Amino acid sequence: KSIYRDYYIFSGHHHKRPNNWGSFFGGSVWSPDPAGTGQSYFHLFDQHMPDLNWANAEVRRAMGDVAEFWLNKGIDGLRLDAFIHIAKVDLAQNYPTSESQQEPVIAEPFFANLPNVQRWLRPFCAQIKADFPNTFIRGEAASANVNLAVDYTSQHNKLMDSVITFRYFTEDTTQLDTSIPAQYQPKPLDFAKFKQTQVVWQQTLAGVSLPTLYWGNHDMARLATRVAHSAIQARSLAVLMYLQRGIPIIYYGEELGLENLTLPDAKAFSDPSVPRFIAAAVDAGYTQEAALAMVNATHKLPARGPMTWDATTNSGFTSGTPWLVGKRSSCTHVAEQQHDPHSSLAFYKQLIALKKRSVFQTGSFRLLSTGPDSYVYLRQTDKAIAVVAVALSDKTVNLRLPAGDYQAVLIVGDATLSEETLTLSADSAAVFIQEKERAKP
The missing domain is CATH 3.20.20.80 (Glycosidases)
Known part of the structure; x- marks a missing residue:
């Protein structure tokens, strides 16, 4: 038996699927073992992409080696694809369905955002940060809610720098x-x-x-x-x-x-x-x-x-x-x-050049209360305040901005600012910045 067999997830016997879980790519997460053992191998995505068995400590060490191989070549960061799915519950557990449900079912609570995800990734991320302190680690957390995003990115958890959500x-x-x-x-x-x-x-x-x-x-x-x-x-x-x-x-x-x-x-x-x-x-x-x-x-x-x-x-x-x-x-x-x-x-x-200005790099964010036809927010630092206003409809929008001595830095479409009233034509956008020194008498 190859030592690498346990790098993947095999289960079941007599050519029977271990459970009723469904793949994100359709059908079952289980496909027959091509070696003819009667077991099945687990693939949450395509059948040509078998899941690694992160419960195996050797797999976790090997993945650390893979990451460091690329970091040694000088790359600046890593994207951890679908990391929220590395842990699974008991493979013998079916996901409850109605009696009429015969097709495999997406059992996401059984293989997404489980506690072992953080437990197994913490040493992996710690090793990377210890050897390559400036590495940026971003994780794809497709179904994670915002509170899980806090867990995955807070400094005290020593995991990732940022995550991507599909929500x-x-x-x-x-x-x-x-x-x-x-x-x-x-x-x-x-x-x-x-x-x-x-x-x-x-x-x-x-x-x-x-x-x-x-x-x-x-x-x-x-x-x-x-x-x-x-x-x-x-x-x-x-x-x-x-x-x-x-x-x-x-x-x-x-x-x-x-x-x-x-x-x-x-x-x-x-x-x-x-x-x-x-x-x-x-x-x-x-x-x-x-x-x-x-x-x-x-x-x-x-x-x-x-x-x-x-x-x-x-x-x-x-x-x-x-x-x-x-x-x-x-x-x-x-x-x-x-x-x-x-x-x-x-x-x-x-x-992108505008994004590099300090107010958009470090400024606070506050969404202003406007109607459904617009999206308006403030970015603010000790030295500047920026207003970003976007029309979301095919109609002209009139908006009341906070008082200030604003300078237009970017206009898309048609925008007119008269005193504190901003008029945006359909689908238009405007960005204004006030340097706080300008507001002083």
Whole structure:
């Protein structure tokens, strides 16, 4: 028997699954042992990605060695992918379901955010920080609530510097067509709940750690497809998110305004849930084209298209055949935008430069009470106060700002400040800063 067999999770006997848990990628978390032992191996994600057995101390030591291998090469930080899932409960325990439930069920409380996650990761993180003190450690904590984020990032717990949550974006499901599955139906962002979520994360992590600020990643449709209905709105939403207290992560191509690819057919997704959705939609009266368009607008795969560097073959990404091929609604690329002062790329450079100012680095955060059509907050230090105001609707918004001698530092769309009244046109944004010395008589 190989010593490495216990680096993975095997269980069961006589070709029977140990429990009814479901994989995030569909089906069971269990697949038959290819060695023919009659046991099954555990994979919370794809069957080609068996989970490591973190209960094995040798695995934990080996993962520390892997991390240090890369740190010795001079990298600055690590992203701990899906770290919240390294611990599981008793594998013989089924997740309770109704008697009619025959399919595997996502039993997340049995394999997410369990106490051993912190116990096993603490020595791992401590070793990294001891040997490479300046290493930045970010963890992907997809389903963690804000209080768990405090546990994972507070200094006294000696774990991570920051975590990524997937709980930022609550979708509005009130207009869904109930005759077809909800999975790939486009759903607008519920901005009212979004505001609540943002302010809770901002205030709860104040004095603890820096939130991760993002609009997109490889597991969701792109900002310009999923949320923003115009280039102006996409830029305004970037202002809203990235000038908050926290660390921006900009998904490649967002700075160019890239939208999702359009993949040609269901087969291109390599995802069994896609043909099932399209078949159900067609049965409900949708055309094949309309059903495929919904999937292209919501599935994560079209967000993973190659970076567009220039106008050459495959956008300069490769001279070969890229792993993912699809059409884009626009052919914008870096070479086209880098010398255009009005381009999306130029805007993101301006926004990042603004983020580097001390008021946005160390300033406190306070969300102002405004209506559902706007998002307005203050960033404040001893030396400056900044106001960030964003219109969230397709109508003009009038806002009353705190009194001050403000200087406009960034405008997206149309904004007019008259005394303390700010008028924002649809989807626009404005950033003002007052240096406190200016307020002195």
